[in-house]
Amino acid sequence: MSHAINLEETLAIVKKNRVPESMYCIGGLGKGECVGISDENGQWQTYYSERGARTSVKTYANENDACLAFLKQLELHLKDYGLRLNLLAEAASN
Numbered sequence: 386m387s388h389a390i391n392l393e394e395t396l397a398i399v400k401k402n403r404v405p406e407s408m409y410c411i412g413g414l415g416k417g418e419c420v421g422i423s424d425e426n427g428q429w430q431t432y433y434s435e436r437g438a439r440t441s442v443k444t445y446a447n448e449n450d451a452c453l454a455f456l457k458q459l460e461l462h463l464k465d466y467g468l469r470l471n472l473l474a475e476a477a478s479n
Contacts, residue, residue, distance in 0.1 A: 388396055389447075389448070389449035390441070390448075390452045390453065391448050391449070391451055391452065392411070392422065392424075392448060392452060394452070394476070395422075395452040395456060395476070398456065398472055398475050398476055398477075399425065399456075399459070399472070400476075402470050402475070403468065404459065404463065404468075404472075404474060406421065407419060407457065407464075408463060408466075409421065409422075409438070409455075409459055410434055410460060411423070411425070413434075414434045414437055414438070414439065415434045418433070418434070418435045419433075419434050419436070419457060419461075419462070420432075420433060420434075420458045420459045420462045421433070421434045421439065422451055422452070422455040427446075427454050428444050428452070429444070429445040429446075429447065429448055429451030429452075430443065430444050430445070431443050431445070431451055431454045431455045431457070431458055433462075434475055438448075452476070453473065453476065454460060454472050456472040457472075457473055460472050460473065461474060
C-alpha cells in the first residue's frame with residue numbers, strides 16, 4: 386500500500402463494492418450481526434456486533450491499522466454468506 390488508509394476511504398471501498406449495509410456498522414451497533422469499526426476517544430476499535438452487544442473487540446494504535454483489520458474481518462463475514470470480495474486488494478491499490 387502506498388499510503389495509509391482512513392475511514393472515509395474504507396467506506397468508499399465498501400460502498401463501491403456494494404457491500405450490504407446490514408453487514409457492517411460504523412461507530413455503533415448494527416441491526417443484526419455485523420462487523421464494526423469505531424473511534425473511541427482516539428482509540429480505534431474493530432468488533433463484531435450481535436444481539437445488541439459488541440464482541441471480539443480489538444484496539445488499534447491508529448486509524449490505518451483499524452481500517453485494514455475492519456476490511457479483512459468484513460471479507461471473512463461476507464464469505465460466510467457466500468460473498469467473495471477482495472476489499473483488502475482494493476485498499477492496497479489506492
